[in-house]
Structure formats: structure tokens, C-alpha cells
Amino acid sequence: MVKKLNFENIKTQLNAIEVISLLEDYRQNIFKKNKKPVDLSKFGIKLSEETSMDTLSSYISLLKSAPIINVVSAVPLEINFLDVLYNYFCSLGIKDFLISTSVDSSICGGLLIEYKGLYHDLSLKKQVNTYVQQRK
Amino acid sequence: MPNLFNQSLSFSFDLVVVSYVLLFSIFFILFVFMLGYIFSKIRTSSYGDIEKASYERALKIIDSARTEALRIYKDSQVRAKKALEESFKLKDSTQEEFNNHLTTVTKTQLDEFETFLQSEVKNFQKAVSKEATESVKVLGGISKDVQKEVKEGLEDLKQTILNETIESQKVIDKKVEEEYSEIEKEIASYKQKKLTEVDGIIGDVISNIASEVFHKSFSVKEHQDLIVAILKSEKEKGSLKL
Numbered sequence: 001m002v003k004k005l006n007f008e009n010i011k012t013q014l015n016a017i018e019v020i021s022l023l024e025d026y027r028q029n030i031f032k033k034n035k036k037p038v039d040l041s042k043f044g045i046k047l048s049e050e051t052s053m054d055t056l057s058s059y060i061s062l063l064k065s066a067p068i069i070n071v072v073s074a075v076p077l078e079i080n081f082l083d084v085l086y087n088y089f090c091s092l093g094i095k096d097f098l099i100s101t102s103v104d105s106s107i108c109g110g111l112l113i114e115y116k117g118l119y120h121d122l123s124l125k126k127q128v129n130t131y132v133q134q135r136k
Numbered sequence: 137m138p139n140l141f142n143q144s145l146s147f148s149f150d151l152v153v154v155s156y157v158l159l160f161s162i163f164f165i166l167f168v169f170m171l172g173y174i175f176s177k178i179r180t181s182s183y184g185d186i187e188k189a190s191y192e193r194a195l196k197i198i199d200s201a202r203t204e205a206l207r208i209y210k211d212s213q214v215r216a217k218k219a220l221e222e223s224f225k226l227k228d229s230t231q232e233e234f235n236n237h238l239t240t241v242t243k244t245q246l247d248e249f250e251t252f253l254q255s256e257v258k259n260f261q262k263a264v265s266k267e268a269t270e271s272v273k274v275l276g277g278i279s280k281d282v283q284k285e286v287k288e289g290l291e292d293l294k295q296t297i298l299n300e301t302i303e304s305q306k307v308i309d310k311k312v313e314e315e316y317s318e319i320e321k322e323i324a325s326y327k328q329k330k331l332t333e334v335d336g337i338i339g340d341v342i343s344n345i346a347s348e349v350f351h352k353s354f355s356v357k358e359h360q361d362l363i364v365a366i367l368k369s370e371k372e373k374g375s376l377k378l
Contacts (some may be wrong), residue, residue, distance in 0.1 A: 069378070075359045084360075088367050092378050096185060108219065109350045109359055110366050115378045122366045122376075128346050 004045030005062060005096070011082050013100040016063045019043055023063075027056040067097045072104050074124075085094035150216055150238075157212040158245060161205045165253070167200035169260055181377055191264055198260060202253055211250070213242060 022038050026047055026068050029035040036111075038047055045059055069089055077085075085099055094115075104112070107123035114120075142293040217238070354362070370376040 073359065073363065074368065075354075075356050076365075077360065078356065081360045081363075084364060087370075091371075092376070094378055108346045109362050111355065111363050113376075114378070118378065120370075120376060120378075122363075122370060124346060124350060124362075128342050132335065132342055 003061050004044055005059065007042070007066070007096050007098070008086065009042045010063070011083070011086050011099055013068055013098045014018050015043075016098050017065065019045070020060050020063050021055050021071045023060050027053060027060075030056070032104065046072060063098075067094075069097055070102070070112075070114040072102050073108050074103070074105050074111075074113075076103050077101055113123065153216050154212070154241075154245075158249070160248075161209055162252075164208075165201055165256070166233075168197060171254060172197050172260065173263065176267055194260075194264060198257060202257075205249075205253075209246075239325070267362060269330050 010019060015126070019040060022040060023045070023082070026038050030051075036135065040047060068096065071085060076111035082099055082101070089097065089099070107125045110122045111117070112121055112123055175197075176191070176194050196337070350359075
């Protein structure tokens with residue numbers, strides 16, 4: 001039985017990769033007595049002696065298969081700003097997703113969003129080009 | 137009686153001989169005239185000196201034919217007389233009478249023949265003159281016809297050249313128009329291509345300027361505020377569907 005992951009606290013793909021790495025380490029060392037304690041409770045994962053291998057594998061699989069919203073911005077975004085983006089995408093009805101961020105200064109400002117193959121250009125560059133085209 | 141019968145028979149024979157000779161001479165002369173006439177007809181195709189020469193040659197042929205006819209006639213007369221003298225022995229009076237008669241007949245025949253010849257020569261000269269006149273008319277007519285045909289030919293040639301010139305001009309005009317249209321299309325295409333390039337360059341320049349301006353003058357907070365504003369606007373418009 002896979003417990004529900006707290007995607008709100010995972011948010012980014014980077015966080016997910018980190019969580020997956022920790023889970024895999026824990027799975028490999030699960031039978032070792034002097035294994036390092038891992039606290040993933042903030043992600044909805046409570047690891048104990050009773051956590052089975054299947055449960056760990058399910059967590060890993062769920063994180064790896066989670067849908068990713070790729071966001072491209074002109075400047076690196078602050079970590080806190082990811083909450084704004086997360087809440088915004090949740091308000092659009094998307095659930096259990098990860099956010100992947102990258103930087104491309106050529107877009108001037110705004111952001112590019114890619115999700116499940118759909119591409120949305122909300123950049124300033126596009127708005128400037130649209131403005132130039134309309135002025136012809 | 138037998139002697140008289142023989143004389144009459146002999147005389148009749150002589151008359152027949154003379155008549156044959158005369159007929160032969162007449163046919164010969166007519167043949168010569170026809171030859172002359174045909175010769176003159178052939179020669180009428182030319183004009184001027186050729187006609188004159190042919191006319192003179194025809195007259196010479198006629199004269200020689202007449203001389204030859206007279207000579208043949210005289211020879212036949214002599215041979216007939218000789219044959220008569222050798223064949224029969226006539227009395228002097230009868231022979232004299234016959235000779236006189238023969239002389240009279242001969243003279244009459246000669247006169248008639250001379251008259252006939254003169255008449256034929258005149259007719260021939262008249263015919264030749266008429267032919268010459270008609271030849272001149274025909275040649276004149278031919279000259280006019282040729283002139284008319286040449287004139288018509290020149291008119292046709294002129295019209296043909298004019299038509300071909302007009303057609304050539306039309307073809308050239310059409311070709312020039314096509315070339316002009318093609319060049320216009322190429323210019324329009326080139327213009328559109330250049331405008332697109334310029335627009336791209338302008339867009340890039342503006343984007344670069346905007347990028348430089350936003351990048352340098354905007355802080356991260358302002359960038360994030362801009363993103364929030366954009367997302368809020370997209371949500372209100374309902375255009376962002378994930």
C-alpha cells in the first residue's frame with residue numbers, strides 16, 4: 001500500500017531526484033544495522049523498520065512517474081517562488097506533479113511552460129515580437 | 137480516127153499532167169506558206185528585231201518558194217513538151233496549133249498563178265502584219281498583266297511583311313510583358329523576403345534591447361512579479377489550459 005506522497009513539499013524535480021536518491025540508499029541499506037536515519041516525513045514518507053522493500057520501490061516509482069511541468073524563466077527563480085507556481089498550477093486542476101525549472105535569458109522575461117507535450121510561450125520576447133508584427 | 141483519138145488522148149494526158157503539176161505546185165506553195173505562218177507564229181513570241189528578222193526570213197522563204205515553184209513548173213512544162221514531141225508525131229499545123237494553144241494555156245496559167253501568188257503574198261503580208269500587231273498588243277497586254285501581277289505581288293509582300301511585323305511586335309510585347317511580370321514577381325518576392333529579414337532583424341534588435349533592458353534593469357523580484365502578472369492575466373483570459 002503506497003502512502004500518499006506530499007508533492008506540495010517535493011515540488012521540484014530536483015527535490016524528487018533527491019528523495020528518490022535517499023529512498024534508494026535506504027532500500028540498499030535497509031538490512032544494515034548501522035544505516036543512516038532518513039527523515040522524509042515532510043514529503044509524506046515515514047520510514048521505519050516496518051517499511052517494506054515494495055513500499056520503498058512504490059515511492060520511487062511514483063516519484064519517477066510523476067508528471068513534470070517544465071518552466072523556463074529569464075532569471076533563476078527563488079525557491080519560495082516555486083510555491084507560487086505550484087499553487088498556480090494546482091489552481092488549474094493539476095495534481096501530484098513536479099516542477100522542473102531552467103533559465104534562458106533570451107526570452108527577456110516571463111516564462112515558458114511545457115506540460116505533457118503542450119507548449120505555452122508566455123515570454124516577453126513573444127509579446128515584443130507580436131507587438132512588432134502588429135505594428136507592420 | 138484512131139490517130140485523132142490518140143491525139144485527143146495524148147492531149148488529155150498532157151492536161152492531166154499539167155494539172156497535177158499545177159496542183160502539186162499550189163500545195164507546195166501552200167505548204168510553204170503554212171511553214172512560214174507557223175514559223176512566224178513561233179517567232180511572234182519575241183519582240184522587235186526578232187519579229188523583223190522573222191518577217192524578212194519569211195519573205196525570203198516565200199520568194200524562194202515562188203522561184204522554186206516557177207522553176208518546177210517550167211521544168212514540168214519542158215518535160216511535158218519533150219515527152220509530147222518524143223511520143224507523137226503530129227502534123228506541123230496541128231503541132232503549131234497545139235503549141236499555140238499550149239502557150240496560151242501556159243500563159244493564162246502563169247498569169248493566174250502570178251495573180252494567185254501576188255494575192256497570197258499580200259494575204260501573207262497582211263497576216264504577218266496583223267500577227268505583228270496582235271503580238272505587240274499581246275506583249276503590251278502581257279506587259280500590263282506582268283506589271284499588274286508584280287504590283288499585286290508587291291502589295292501582298294508589303295501586307296505580309298506588315299502582318300509579320302505586327303505579329304512580331306505582338307510577340308515581343310507579350311514577351312516583354314511576361315518578362316516584366318516575372319521581374320515584378322521576383323522584385324515583390326525579393327522585397328517580401330527582405331522585409332521579412334528586416335522584420336526579423338528589427339524583432340531581434342528590439343528583443344535584444346528589451347532583453348538587455350529587462351535583464352539589467354529588472355531585479356529577480358520584478359521578474360517574478362512579472363511572471364505572476366502574466367499568469368494571472370492568462371488565467372483570467374482562460375487561455376492557459378494544462
